[in-house]
Every structure is written in C-alpha cells, then in structure tokens.
Amino acid sequence: xxxLLRTENVVKRFGGLVAVHQVSFELYEGEILxxxxxxxxxxxxxxxxxxxxxxxxxxxxxxxxxxxTGWSPSRLAHMGMARTFQIVRPLAELTVRENVxxxxxxxxxxxxLAQAARVADEVLAFLGLADRADQLAGSxxxxxxxxxxxxxxxxxxxxxxxxxxxxxxxxxxxxDEMVETIRRIREQGITILMIxxxxxxxxxxxxxxxVLDFGELIAEGTPEEIAQNERVIKAYLGDPxxxxxxxxxx
Amino acid sequence: xxxxxxxxxxxxxxxxxVGLYPLLTQQDVHRETSFTLLRAVALAASLNIILGFTGYVxxxxxxxxxxxxxxxxxxxxxxxxxxxSAVLMGxxxxxxxxxxxxxxxxxxxxxxxxxxxxxxxxAMKAFIYNFQPFGGPVGLTMNFAVYKAYGGPRAVLWxxxxxxxxxxxxxxxxxxxIRVSKFGLGLLSIREDEDAAEVMGVRTSWFxxxxxxxxxxxxxxxxxxxxxxxxxxxxxxxxxxxxxxxxIVMVMLGGQGTVIGPILGSIGYQWMRVFLLTNRLxxxxxxxxxxxxxxxxxxxxxxxxxxxxxRRFPATRRFLL
Numbered sequence: 001x002x003x004l005l006r007t008e009n010v011v012k013r014f015g016g017l018v019a020v021h022q023v024s025f026e027l028y029e030g031e032i033l034x035x036x037x038x039x040x041x042x043x044x045x046x047x048x049x050x051x052x053x054x055x056x057x058x059x060x061x062x063x064x065x066x067x068x069t070g071w072s073p074s075r076l077a078h079m080g081m082a083r084t085f086q087i088v089r090p091l092a093e094l095t096v097r098e099n100v101x102x103x104x105x106x107x108x109x110x111x112x113l114a115q116a117a118r119v120a121d122e123v124l125a126f127l128g129l130a131d132r133a134d135q136l137a138g139s140x141x142x143x144x145x146x147x148x149x150x151x152x153x154x155x156x157x158x159x160x161x162x163x164x165x166x167x168x169x170x171x172x173x174x175x176d177e178m179v180e181t182i183r184r185i186r187e188q189g190i191t192i193l194m195i196x197x198x199x200x201x202x203x204x205x206x207x208x209x210x211v212l213d214f215g216e217l218i219a220e221g222t223p224e225e226i227a228q229n230e231r232v233i234k235a236y237l238g239d240p241x242x243x244x245x246x247x248x249x250x
Numbered sequence: 251x252x253x254x255x256x257x258x259x260x261x262x263x264x265x266x267x268v269g270l271y272p273l274l275t276q277q278d279v280h281r282e283t284s285f286t287l288l289r290a291v292a293l294a295a296s297l298n299i300i301l302g303f304t305g306y307v308x309x310x311x312x313x314x315x316x317x318x319x320x321x322x323x324x325x326x327x328x329x330x331x332x333x334x335s336a337v338l339m340g341x342x343x344x345x346x347x348x349x350x351x352x353x354x355x356x357x358x359x360x361x362x363x364x365x366x367x368x369x370x371x372x373a374m375k376a377f378i379y380n381f382q383p384f385g386g387p388v389g390l391t392m393n394f395a396v397y398k399a400y401g402g403p404r405a406v407l408w409x410x411x412x413x414x415x416x417x418x419x420x421x422x423x424x425x426x427x428i429r430v431s432k433f434g435l436g437l438l439s440i441r442e443d444e445d446a447a448e449v450m451g452v453r454t455s456w457f458x459x460x461x462x463x464x465x466x467x468x469x470x471x472x473x474x475x476x477x478x479x480x481x482x483x484x485x486x487x488x489x490x491x492x493x494x495x496x497x498i499v500m501v502m503l504g505g506q507g508t509v510i511g512p513i514l515g516s517i518g519y520q521w522m523r524v525f526l527l528t529n530r531l532x533x534x535x536x537x538x539x540x541x542x543x544x545x546x547x548x549x550x551x552x553x554x555x556x557x558x559x560x561r562r563f564p565a566t567r568r569f570l571l
Contacts, residue, residue: 053445053449063479072448072450072453073445073449074448074449074451074452074453074454075453077449077451078451081452082449083449085449089443089445090442091438091439091442091443091446091447093441093507094438094439094442094444099436099437101435102436102439102447102450102452103435103450103451104434104553105432106436106450106451106452107450108451109453112432113432113435116432118272152450156451157452162308166312180507245265
C-alpha cells in the first residue's frame, strides 16, 4: 500500500503548552483513518499542522512523497489536500454554487470558471444541495452548511480529505446520511483522515484509528483494538459520559 | 441563475450618459460638472476593487491619486514628456507603490490595515513636502507654453475631459471583468473568509497584492489627468484625506462589491454635495454630513443601495451586479 501522508515526530507548542507532542503516523492511499481523543487532545491542532495553517516547531510532514513541512495551505490545496472546518465557514454573501466553485477553481485542477460551475453542480447534486445552489450560503441551516463544507472540499477533487467533526451538531438521521455520504466519497478513491466525537460513526467508518491524548499519540489500531485498549479507556475516563458511551457501544 | 447582459450594459449606460452629455451640448459648465462626476466614479469604482471585492478598507486611496498626479506633472512640466506617456507613468507609479507596500501592509486585517493606509497617505505627503524635484511645500506650476502644444488651455480642458471619460469607462469595464472572472471569485472568497479561501487553494497574498495594485493604477491615471489640467500641484491638494473618506462613502452608499453600486453612489453623493455646498446654512458642514451619512449606511444598510435591492428583491440579481 502506498503511503499518502506521513508525519514524523511533529511537535506544536503554544507558549508553554505542548499541543501536539512527537506525533508520527502513516496514512495509506484509499483508507479512512479516524482521529479521536478527549477535548483539547490536540486533534484540530494536528490537522492545522498537516494542512499548513500552523508550522510545526519540530518534525516533518510528507504528502505524496514530498516534504511539505511549512508549506502554505493554498499550496497544499494545489497538491490535492482539502479540508473542512469544525466550525463551518461558509462564504456567507456568495451563493452556494459560488462557494463550491471556489473549491473547484482553485484546487489541484484549477479549473476555469465555466468548468468549475459544472463540477460544482455535480457535487451539489451528489450532496443533495442542488436546489439550494442559487441561495446565499449564509442562509443555509447547520446541517446544510456542514454539507456545503464537504461540497467545497470535494469539488477540488482532492486526493486527501481532512474532515474535522463533520457529524457534530447533526441529528441522528442527518448523521446516518452523512456517514453514508462519507462512505460513497471513499468509494470514489479519496483518502480520508477524520476527526470525530460520534463514536458509533467513527468505529463504523474507519479502517484504522489514532488516539490522541494531551497531544500524544497513545494508541493506533483497528476499531476493535482501540475499543479494548487500556490506555484509551483510561484517557476517556476523565470524561465519564464518553467512557460510558464507549462501554455501552461495545 | 443566468446573468443578464444588463449587468454590464446598465453601468456602461450610466457612465455614457454622464460622459456624453457635455460632448453633445459643448457647454463648458456641463463639461465641468461631468468631469467632477466622472472623477468621482473612477475613484469610487477603483476603490471598490480593494474595498468591495476584496474586503480591505483603505483610507489611503487618494495617495495614489496624488502620486500619479505628481509623477505625471513632473514629467510633463519639467521633463517635457508627452501628455499620454506621462499619464501612463502616473498610473504605473501609483500601481508600483501599491505593489510594494501591499506585500507588507496587506498582512494586516480590519482596523489595522485601515489605520496603516492613513499612515501611508500622511507619510507620502510628508515625503513630497521635503522632496525638492517636486517643488517641496510649494509644489509645481505649469508653464502655459506647455498647453500651446495641445492647442491652448481651452483645448486642454476638453482633451483632459476626453481622457477622463475613457479612463472611467475602462475602470467600469475592469470592475465588471473582475466581478465575473475567476480572479474576482478569488477576491470575493478572501472578502468572505480569508483563511477558508487560503485553505481552498486561493493564494491570498498574491490575490490581495494584485487587487491593491489594480485598484491603485486608476486613481494614478485620474490624478495625472486632473493635475495636468489644474496647471498646478501642491502637497495639500494632492493628498487630501477627506477625498479618501468621500470615496469610501460613495462606494458604501451605492453598494460595495457590486459593479454599478459605486457608480450610482458617486453620482448620488456628488449630487448631495452640490446641494449642500449651494445651501447657505449647510455649506460649511458638508463633510460632517458625509461622515454622518457613512455612519447611517454602515448601521442600517451596510450593503448599500444596490446590495439592499439585490437582497430585498432577488429578481433584481439577474440584471443588477
């Protein structure tokens, strides 16, 4: 299996706080890798390092065989990396279609506008937002905005998709729909690295899971291995509700 | 939604109406009125590129106007360059200044950027005050012999008017092109959420720098044209901060980020200005009214006239851009 993304001892500090400490992992082409951990474990910070928003203090990151440490987000987008934000960031005063066109026009393919519009319409149809295309993005509801985040990322036809809690804030029915959508995205051959708190979903979707706690990678394995891992259970015990949910689902 | 051809035709028609009227009547007074209007339209529409499309509030637009004016004036009056090449150099000098400072100051966002643009204007004024080739605090005056080459002062007034008319039409065409182009989509995405745009692959620093450069080129041309016909230039006239502020008011009044908004905003504002200046009671508080107007717009219709229409009546979106 080809390694699409690899991190080597990535460290990110904020003043005295070590948000990510010596994290090393590999992501293979075509897999879905889950990233879990208690609140404040450094998951989003790790995402921000991978996609160029932060520059790690130590360590290296390789994407498609190239050392991309310290590259700008736009440059990584041109290489085929796309992401969604945990807190949705719609381009509120642009239409839904225009939002998705930005992804298509400035991603790896850098399509001209007319083609970007066609791709945007395809992606919007795929995500069930076709009838909203001419609406301003700011007028969508939360579930639709989440879908829009995903649509923008997909429109760039990425090789790697970083999903930061796309299920958060959705009701159970919407969660099921989104899980199904993510499966179908993977079937298109897109590799996915996803942060998620909805355990049922991440256990179902992921081929492998990484667990972060206080910035450190404490476990790595299949969903079954992770669910039984002592250190993981201990890490979640700080958050009784989550530990309980974990136990119930097992 | 299919965009109607009216989105381009309407703004061009408005500018043509303003610009052609004096050509038909051949009246000096109409020419002067239209000159003021076209200058306002060109300044507002070019400011809109950075303010409306890119979302960076610049209080320094007039610095490009003044610099373009000085460079062109110097080349014509002191170096004997032909008018057209001096105007072009005025525009290019302004664009170059924007390009150079843009790389630095466009890293700042929001109020910080706005503050620095005021600083740039004041710094330029102070520099010109002490720059002897440009006449220092006294400025430069035109030898009327220069006008002879262009058929005398009256011919110059008409010639510069024609030039301004063409430049204004170009500004409007460029605004339209930006709004419907991929470059423009990049700018709009920066305006809406710069970090998200960067993540989607928009090279934000490159886009911002070129938007700023393009936005500065046109006031450079306009300043060059204006001060040539003005026959004199001095620091106080070349860099008046209130012209920057009035340009912002004009853009906001009509609708930032739209093509026709700044045009209508300029005409509306200039009309109001004339009304105030000719009113005995109000003539001294003209600028205060402009400030109050800006406050009201920002508070109640931040999208401006055209933005409000587009939002309130979605059907207008097809032909109002």
